Amino acid sequence: MNHKDYTIEQLVLDSYFRQWVYGELPEEDVFWESWMAENPDRTYLVEQAKFIVEALRMNHAAIPEEKVARNVERLLETIEREEKTRRNPFLYYAWRVAVMLIVALGIYYYFVPESRNAAVAFENIAENMGLETVEKINNGAKPLTLSLSDGSAITLQPGSSLSYPETFAADKREVVLHGEGFFEIAPDPAKPFVVYANEIVTKVLGTSFHIKAYEDDPEVIVKVVTGKVSVSAPKIQDRSGPAEGLILSPNQMAVYARTPDKLTRTLVENPGILKNSDIRSSDYNFEDTPIVEVFRTLEKGYGVPILFNAEQLANCTVTAPLENENLYEKLDMICKVIRASYEVVDAQIIITSRGCD
Amino acid sequence: MSDSLEAVELWNTFRRGDRQAFGCLSSLFYQPLFNYGTKLCEDQELVEDCIQDLFLDLWRRREYIGHTDHVKFYLLKSLRRKIFLEKRTREKWISAQGELENSLEFVGDFSVEARIISSETDSFRLKKLQQILERLSKRQREVIYLKFYQELDYEQISTIMSITYQSARNLVHTAIRDLQNAWFSNKV
Numbered sequence: 001m002n003h004k005d006y007t008i009e010q011l012v013l014d015s016y017f018r019q020w021v022y023g024e025l026p027e028e029d030v031f032w033e034s035w036m037a038e039n040p041d042r043t044y045l046v047e048q049a050k051f052i053v054e055a056l057r058m059n060h061a062a063i064p065e066e067k068v069a070r071n072v073e074r075l076l077e078t079i080e081r082e083e084k085t086r087r088n089p090f091l092y093y094a095w096r097v098a099v100m101l102i103v104a105l106g107i108y109y110y111f112v113p114e115s116r117n118a119a120v121a122f123e124n125i126a127e128n129m130g131l132e133t134v135e136k137i138n139n140g141a142k143p144l145t146l147s148l149s150d151g152s153a154i155t156l157q158p159g160s161s162l163s164y165p166e167t168f169a170a171d172k173r174e175v176v177l178h179g180e181g182f183f184e185i186a187p188d189p190a191k192p193f194v195v196y197a198n199e200i201v202t203k204v205l206g207t208s209f210h211i212k213a214y215e216d217d218p219e220v221i222v223k224v225v226t227g228k229v230s231v232s233a234p235k236i237q238d239r240s241g242p243a244e245g246l247i248l249s250p251n252q253m254a255v256y257a258r259t260p261d262k263l264t265r266t267l268v269e270n271p272g273i274l275k276n277s278d279i280r281s282s283d284y285n286f287e288d289t290p291i292v293e294v295f296r297t298l299e300k301g302y303g304v305p306i307l308f309n310a311e312q313l314a315n316c317t318v319t320a321p322l323e324n325e326n327l328y329e330k331l332d333m334i335c336k337v338i339r340a341s342y343e344v345v346d347a348q349i350i351i352t353s354r355g356c357d
Numbered sequence: 358m359s360d361s362l363e364a365v366e367l368w369n370t371f372r373r374g375d376r377q378a379f380g381c382l383s384s385l386f387y388q389p390l391f392n393y394g395t396k397l398c399e400d401q402e403l404v405e406d407c408i409q410d411l412f413l414d415l416w417r418r419r420e421y422i423g424h425t426d427h428v429k430f431y432l433l434k435s436l437r438r439k440i441f442l443e444k445r446t447r448e449k450w451i452s453a454q455g456e457l458e459n460s461l462e463f464v465g466d467f468s469v470e471a472r473i474i475s476s477e478t479d480s481f482r483l484k485k486l487q488q489i490l491e492r493l494s495k496r497q498r499e500v501i502y503l504k505f506y507q508e509l510d511y512e513q514i515s516t517i518m519s520i521t522y523q524s525a526r527n528l529v530h531t532a533i534r535d536l537q538n539a540w541f542s543n544k545v
Contacts, residue, residue, distance in 0.1 A: 008533070008537060009530065009533050009534075012533055013504070013529070015505075015508060018505060048537060048540050051536070051539075051540050052533055052536045052537065052540070055467065055486055055490060055536055055539070056467060056501055056505065056532075056536075057467060057468055058465055058466070058467055058468060058502060058505075058506065059466075059468040060392050060506070061391065061392065061395040061401065062388065062391070062392070063387065063388065063391045063401075063405070068384060068387045068388070069384070071383075071387070071405065071408070071409060072380050072383045072384050072387070074409070075379075075380070075383055075409060075412050075413065075416075076376060076379070076380050078413060079376065079379070079413070079416050080376070082417075270376060272377070324366055324367075324370045324375070324378065325370065325375070326375050326376075326377065329373065329375070
């Protein structure tokens with residue numbers, strides 16, 4: 001590009017020139033100053049072009065970054081809700097969905113005798129709490145966040161309610177949920193946090209989890225976001241004897257079906273990369289990587305166990321840039337390459353393949 | 358001008374249903390969209406609503422959207438249309454009159470940095486400059502805005518504004534030429 005022959009108009013239309021005029025170039029960039037020094041006969045042109053560029057300066061309305069972040073979050077929440085509705089026709093008609101217990105918190109597997117009562121006398125719990133209880137109902141159209149006395153925060157979806165004591169008891173923190181909420185519980189190993197929601201009791205020590213419990217839903221679901229949680233369905237326990245709950249890790253989901261009474265574990269719809277994982281996104285760009293390493297990277301990154309026949313796949317390597325794909329897309333690609341298929345069973349990925357020979 | 362590799366990548370990934378990519382895409386283009394939107398409509402809330410709507414529609418229709426190397430252009434074009442329709446809808450309720458404004462008017466204006474220019478400009482020239490800026494049509498301002506601040510090419514600008522390629526070029530050319538006259542104006 002020979003700037004020597006530039007006309008005024010061409011200078012004005014050159015974004016690099018405009019950047020210089022507006023002072024947007026870094027200090028070290030003295031291109032235009034040098035150019036002017038080398039071409040004194042062009043200074044005249046530059047002055048005119050500069051004049052015009054400055055005249056055409058415009059002010060711009062900016063929106064604060066936090067607002068952008070919030071708006072984007074709202075978008076994601078909306079599409080999440082729509083996806084759920086689309087997938088399950090029951091969810092569409094029964095706006096009060098079954099309890100989604102998302103338990104995320106320490107490996108505490110704890111079946112408390114009183115939870116038997118919980119399932120049966122759900123409504124009595126609130127009364128039994130004895131302490132001064134508060135019931136907060138979200139009558140609005142947007143999620144509502146509550147702060148509890150221990151520092152925990154619960155975000156209630158529209159139409160949902162939470163009953164809880166103003167001050168928690170000495171040995172435990174109990175609340176009752178109707179509808180749907182996202183829980184961020186302040187850790188307190190001495191005081192387990194217990195959520196009663198329809199037939200499910202969720203016990204956590206301190207974690208973030210999502211619970212969805214609507215009266216008319218045929219299912220209760222618990223989703224673990226961080227940490228581990230134990231989920232128990234007292235009704236099942238009553239029948240089958242000793243307490244057998246499920247321990248969920250991040251990205252796992254427990255589904256309690258009311259008829260028949262069954263508690264199963266699976267993966268959440270879109271497993272995310274674990275927050276505390278030390279796998280970087282660039283680690284998912286595989287180049288001639290042996291399959292064992294590929295699966296190990298995925299396991300560490302997503303916290304999801306992958307089961308495969310190492311012997312059979314010994315000759316398989318993968319070359320593919322997968323840092324932008326979600327877990328299922330990564331698996332699709334990888335399985336294509338190694339001529340395999342996968343299925344999700346009990347929150348684990350099971351690979352079936354003929355090998356790469 | 359193509360968009361960055363990142364933008365195109367995000368576009369493809371989001372179309373396959375990746376919500377995270379969708380979130381990133383929305384964050385990436387929010388400011389430029391808000392910027393353009395507020396030049397078309399002073400009601401910032403309306404602009405925000407339109408942007409939210411735009412992205413939601415994008416997500417819902419993701420399976421029917423094709424590949425593109427010009428994501429920003431696509432988004433700006435969609436936003437302009439959305440704002441036009443939304444304004445029209447809202448005005449229908451407010452306006453008692455029958456005839457509605459059929460085109461979208463550019464409301465952006467130039468911020469004459471008197472301080473900067475005046476160091477090399479006397480008041481006469483400055484006055485002349487202001488006169489000329491005021492005489493620039495709304496279409497000229499929009500073309501200049503899209504060219505200078507959104508860095509679109511004439512082809513894209515002509516599509517967004519429903520004018521011909523030649524018109525777009527002429528609008529800019531005339532503006533620059535008129536402003537050159539302001540420069541010469543003190544040379545009597």
